[in-house]
Amino acid sequence: MPPMVQWTPDPTFYPPPRLAAKAPPERLAYVASFDPARQTPDALAVVDVDPKSASYSNIVGRLDLPNVGDELHHFG
Secondary structure (H helix, E strand, C coil), X not given: CCCCCCCCCCCCCCCCHHHHHHCCCCCEEEEEECCCCCCCCCEEXXXXXXXXXXXXXXXXXXXXXXXXXXXXXXXX
16 A cells, blocks of 8 residues: 655745745746736736835746636636
């Protein structure tokens, strides 16, 4: 019989809000970006959310999906 698989949580995920509040602030946010008219492919935008950064509140990276209709916002 194979051994039991032991799941370990992602160390960057804080299940209770109490732990999330104690965590260091995020410096980057990953945002699904899409065109409601479905004329251009979805994209993953990386936004600088560090108020001390020179590029604060700007998109600092972007990954476009290859095809219209790939619908990044439906992936988990």
